[in-house]
Amino acid sequence: MAETKKINPVLKMALELGPIILFFAGFSRMKDQTFHIAGNEYSGFIVMTGVFIALIIATTGLLWALTGKLSRMQLMTLILVVVMGGLSVWLNDERFIKMKPTLLYLAFGGILGAGLLQGKSYLSSVMEEALPMQPEGWMILTRRLTAFFFALAVANEAVWRLMSTEAWVNFKTFGLTAALFGFFMAQSRLFERYGIKDDRPGT
Structure with missing residues (x-):
């Protein structure tokens, strides 16, 4: 390995x-x-x-x-x-690269959604070490992120189909990045409620 x-x-x-x-x-x-x-x-x-x-x-x-x-x-x-x-x-044909974020977010949302249907949080398996949290918290975060990814896919489709190429580039560079940052910032109460604190002495 x-x-x-x-x-x-x-x-x-x-x-x-x-x-x-x-x-x-x-x-x-x-x-x-x-x-x-x-x-x-x-x-x-x-x-x-x-x-x-x-x-x-x-x-x-x-x-x-x-x-x-x-x-x-x-x-x-x-x-x-x-x-x-x-x-x-x-x-x-510029349309193909513009569809890339749509496919990416649909794939992420679909993978997380498939895990939810099985009662699992695939998100926890890749982020648990960096962000220790109770299982219930992971399920809530995964549901929210799944819906958020699907929303981003819809937003990307709307922007590239209805707006100019320059508007799409600005949206891709700044809009999607800001949206992801804002999403995780908005989860602060969830992290606080379900986060697992390090109880070792001196920490």
């Missing part, structure tokens, strides 16, 4: 968020440009999608090299970016 290594949390965050930030910065500069590549015309969005795919592959590879493992979420994100982003570049 491969040994799991720890890395600096700041470095880990930089590797995870770096591709998104660079995609946003690149799109902001290239959104009104058209590029002629191999006899075809590509928008700045499509070109940056290709760059984004390369960045995700590189940073995910670095995370694996530095930690010795990848989470299911990281693997699923990598696969969807490569597949949906690749289709966008290959077919010169």
Whole structure:
């Protein structure tokens, strides 16, 4: 079994968020440009999608090299970016990469929902060490997060179908990140009520 290594949390965050930030910065500069590549015309969005795919592959590879493992979420994100982003570049159609968050959140919601139907919290199996909590708390959090993921999938569909590409990029970069942060901040009372405190002396 491969040994799991720890890395600096700041470095880990930089590797995870770096591709998104660079995609946003690149799109902001290239959104009104058209590029002629191999006899075809590509928008700045499509070109940056290709760059984004390369960045995700590189940073995910670095995370694996530095930690010795990848989470299911990281693997699923990598696969969807490569597949949906690749289709966008290959077919010169931006709709595919825009659907990636929808598929990702539907997958997360579906996996958590399948566990709930079996009376289990799959969330606890991946977060319990970092966030000790009573089983009842995990079930409540899992139900809420399942519904939240489905809501995010619906929101992403509405934004990319009804708004401009620039609006979607802003939503993807800032809106979804803020929504996830806000969701977990809103669970503070749940964590306080069901959290398992460390009762060891001196803590």
